[in-house]
Amino acid sequence: MSTTRQSRAAMAQATTDRLLAVAHRAFADEGFAAVSLDTLAERAGVTRGALHHHFTNKAGLFEAVLRRIDAEVAAEMVPAWEATPDHWQGFRDCFHVYLDAVLRPDRRRILFQDAPAVLGMKSVDILMESGFGETMSDLQGFIAQGRVRGPDAEALAHLVNGAIFAVAFWAAEGQPAEDRRSRAHSALSALFDGLTLP
Incomplete structure (x- = not known):
């Protein structure tokens, strides 16, 4: 595997981990219904499109x-x-x-x-x-x-x-x-x- 591919894979994993950590805190503190995808994306420092790319939707993120x-x-x-x-x-x-x-x-x-x-x-x-x-x-x-x-x-x-x-x-x-x-x-x-x- 090339260094570029490894770097992209590492970046994708870091984004996934960050989204999961942010979502975990938000779902635990505020509840699923009260948290918007825009809020989660902003807190994780990613675009809403990146969130959809990794988890499809809020229910997919919650399941993860x-x-x-x-x-x-x-x-x-x-x-x-x-x-x-x-x-x-x-x-x-x-x-x-x-x-x-x-x-x-x-x-x-x-x-x-x-x-x-x-x-x-x-x-x-x-x-x-x-x-x-x-x-x-x-x-x-x-x-x-x-x-x-x-x-x-x-x-x-x-x-x-x-x-x-x-x-x-x-x-x-x-x-x-x-x-x-x-x-x-x-x-x-x-x-x-x-x-x-x-």
């Missing part, structure tokens, strides 16, 4: 922000997995990290308020399918090792993914006085305790 958040959350879970030699404990810890990660103030509105309104069921699919294969594979291993009860790893993976998404959604809608985050963590621990074989 959602996918980037999903990738960031997945990366944040890795240290929990690596922190303990007990993989079942690491697996459990990953879901607690996930819960805290998606409930961060700069993510909560995007994931649980605007995403369903902007993308409909597609947003649920994006979040639920992310890492599903790894979750199922891990559960197959834990079942084979006699660490986890359950004859069907695929069904169990759907159950675990559905549970974490549902409890995160519930916690995101709560008021601070309700302390839903800690209650969600307690419920998640109870679910995993119920799956653990002695």
